[in-house]
Amino acid sequence: MPAPPLIGYTHVGKTFDGGRDAARVVAVDDVSLDVAEGEFLAIVGGSGSGKTTLLRLANRLIEADGGSITVEGEDVRNVDPILLRRRIGYVFQSGGLFPHISVAGNIGVTPKLLGWPAAEVATRVDELLDLVRLDGAQYRDRLPHELSGGQRQRVGVARALAAKPRIVLMDEPFGALDPLTRDALGDDFRDLHRKLGLTTVMITHDMTEAILLADRVAVMRGGKLLAQGTPAELTGSSDAYVGELLRTPRRQAERLGALLPRDGAA
Numbered sequence: 001m002p003a004p005p006l007i008g009y010t011h012v013g014k015t016f017d018g019g020r021d022a023a024r025v026v027a028v029d030d031v032s033l034d035v036a037e038g039e040f041l042a043i044v045g046g047s048g049s050g051k052t053t054l055l056r057l058a059n060r061l062i063e064a065d066g067g068s069i070t071v072e073g074e075d076v077r078n079v080d081p082i083l084l085r086r087r088i089g090y091v092f093q094s095g096g097l098f099p100h101i102s103v104a105g106n107i108g109v110t111p112k113l114l115g116w117p118a119a120e121v122a123t124r125v126d127e128l129l130d131l132v133r134l135d136g137a138q139y140r141d142r143l144p145h146e147l148s149g150g151q152r153q154r155v156g157v158a159r160a161l162a163a164k165p166r167i168v169l170m171d172e173p174f175g176a177l178d179p180l181t182r183d184a185l186g187d188d189f190r191d192l193h194r195k196l197g198l199t200t201v202m203i204t205h206d207m208t209e210a211i212l213l214a215d216r217v218a219v220m221r222g223g224k225l226l227a228q229g230t231p232a233e234l235t236g237s238s239d240a241y242v243g244e245l246l247r248t249p250r251r252q253a254e255r256l257g258a259l260l261p262r263d264g265a266a
């Protein structure tokens with residue numbers, strides 16, 4: 001029998017009240033999706049397609065109103081949401097750091113809540129700063145607003161990893177960064193994913209980033225899962241929207257190949 005998925009969605013649905021007089025919004029519509037242990041899955045789709053909702057259903061920041069979700073083989077409805085969130089690292093779209101707490105305080109927040117002794121929390125914070133390549137002596141006592149956007153994102157990743165989760169969920173973790181920083185952070189995270197044996201689900205708007213970082217890509221549109229597979233498998237999709245999403249990275253690669261001679265100085 002194949003190993004059960006680390007995260008499993010089966011016919012999951014979620015609708016929201018659209019507010020006064022407005023129709024209900026079907027944010028996630030009958031989605032079935034398995035994430036295998038050790039896998040790096042990217043979720044790609046336009047604004048409002050249901051990506052964040054799908055991610056938040058896994059750690060019960062939102063409750064599903066149809067279907068079922070399992071994490072490490074357990075139906076999430078049977079797991080205390082607080083305990084569930086401590087087992088799953090979450091990187092928020094905007095970094096989501098506590099603004100009045102230092103870098104060290106932000107990274108150590110979950111271990112502290114779990115009752116780790118102060119000395120162990122401090123050691124873990126230094127270890128994590130190393131892991132995300134921030135100089136501890138320089139940065140551990142700074143406040144989030146004293147960091148660059150890329151440094152804040154690194155702290156967000158460190159915080160998500162603090163309690164040694166097996167699963168990390170990331171909501172556009174590298175958005176709003178310059179392309180070089182974005183590329184470097186993406187590569188660094190991919191290395192961490194492998195080194196720590198994580199199972200990662202990452203949301204991104206950017207199909208090129210998804211193809212470069214993930215083992216498999218899931219495409220969302222209007223709450224539905226249109227396609228899922230390795231980049232090579234996606235190219236076989238007959239769906240017009242999936243084709244459209246894949247054309248951009250293809251065209252970029254072709255244009256770059258033509259514009260940048262291979263034997264250039266850089």
Ligand SMILES: Nc1ncnc2c1ncn2[C@@H]1O[C@H](COP(=O)(O)OP(=O)(O)OP(=O)(O)O)[C@@H](O)[C@H]1O
Binds near residue numbers: 018047048053054
């Ligand atoms: N708490 C909520 N109450 C009402 N509607 C919501 C709520 N959260 C999300 N929605 C709606 O559900 C749909 C999906 O939203 P979601 O945040 O999952 O999209 P997304 O794919 O993450 O978009 P983006 O790329 O812009 O972050 C949208 O139409 C959104 O307006």
Ligand SMILES: [Mg+2]
Binds near residue numbers: 051
């Ligand atoms: Mg979102």
